[in-house]
Amino acid sequence: MLEHGGRLQRAVQQYGIAREQWLDLSSGIAPWSFAIPDIPLCAWARLPEADDGLEQAAAAYYRVKQVLPVAGSQAAIQALPHLRARGTVGVLSPCYAEHAEGWRRAGHQVIELHGESVDDQLDRLDVLVVVNPNNPTGCRIDAERLLAWHARLAQHGGWLLVDEAFIDNTPAHSIGAQAERPGLIVLRSFGKFFGLAGVRLGFVLAETTLLQRLAELLGPWTVSGPTRTLGQACLLDRAAHQQQIARCAAASQQLSALLSNAGFPPRGGCDLFQYLVTDEAEQLHEFMAKRGILLRLFSQPASLRFGLPATEADFQRLAHAFNDYRKEPS
Known part of the structure; x- marks a missing residue:
């Protein structure tokens, strides 16, 4: 199993700090969860049905004609490699590690690419995988460039797979509305923007x-009845969408300023996290963890991802920890 953020219980055991005392900034999930609707007993008691309104709500939200709900976009990431014959897959890196892992496990040759090398490699690729905005760097690629890559891949039957897990905060940059084009696949994550990662819901646009x-490969009832009810309610709550967009943007800007003031200006990020590249990443991660602040550590390159603090008290706690860090003898 690959390493991921959100491993709070492991940190509790490792550092001996009670769970309720942690400030968990290790995942890029909005710290404000949407309201949970009343879920009728039939959603728990009956098998899920596809004509309950979830697909229609998601299609309207993503501005497409059709979607496929899945048990988190991770389910699609693991299944899609089995819908193609073994070939050569380019993954724009660094990015969410499960993409490369999924294609490798299915027997494909995986080439990790960087931005400047994609155009040179496109004609030899069967699939190109892009996370946009990128996780963990926050780098975003313009829609025009993505669609140009897709057009070149489509000429020889290739796919462009775009993971838009963090794009809900800036929906104008999504290419999901173009996903009916053959060979273009867009993944959307529900849990991050809506702050409800535990429900395990995602959508495939294609x-x-x-x-x-893909539906035949995954089989029936992949999304539970309660999740379908909850997802539909959240997707239809347009007023809450705008509120979430605004407060995530404000918190992300405040976090960026805090890091810069602490002497660690972020290298990248988006409205759900900030990304810091520093040779002190491991040392800073350990220092914060001993004080009950959990960050996401990366080794290639040495870097940290900071999720959004939820309250002013959380921001102050992080700022005080940085002040203490600067006072530590080197």
Whole structure:
């Protein structure tokens, strides 16, 4: 199993700090969860049905004609590699590690690419995988460039797979509305923007034939009845969408300023996290963890991802920890 953020229980055991005393900034999930609707007993008691309104609500939210709900976009990340014959897959790196891992496990040759090398490699690729905005760097690629890459891949039957897990905060940059084009697949995550990662819900946007093939591979009832009820309510709550967008943007800007004032200006980020590249990443991660602040550590390159603090008290706690860090003897 690959390493991920949100491993709070492991930190509790490792550092001997009670769970309720932690400030968990290790995942890029909005710290404000949408309201949980009343879930009728039938959602728990009956098998889920696809005509309950979830697909229609998601299609309207993503501005497409059709979607496929899945048990978190992770389910699609693991299944999609099995819908193609073994080939050469380019993954724009660094990014969410499960993408490269999923294609490798399915027997494909995986090439990790960087921005400047994509155009040179496109004609030899069967699939190109892009996370946009990128996780963990926050780097965003313009829609025009992505669609140009797709057009070149489509000429020889290739796929462009775009993971838009962090794009809900800036929906104008999504290319999901173009996903009916053959060979273009867009993944959307529900849990991050809505602050409800535990429900395990995601959506695949693509042409009809591919969605049908993926649905057959995943099998029936992949999304639970309660999750379908909850997801539909959240997707339809337009006023809450705008509130979430605004407060995430404000918190992300405040976090960026805090890091800069502490002497660690972020290298990247988006409205759900900030990304810091520093040779002190491991030392800073350990220092914060001993004080009950959990960050996401990366080794290539040495870097840290900071999720959004939820309250002013959380911001102050992080600022005080940085002040203490600067006072530590080197």
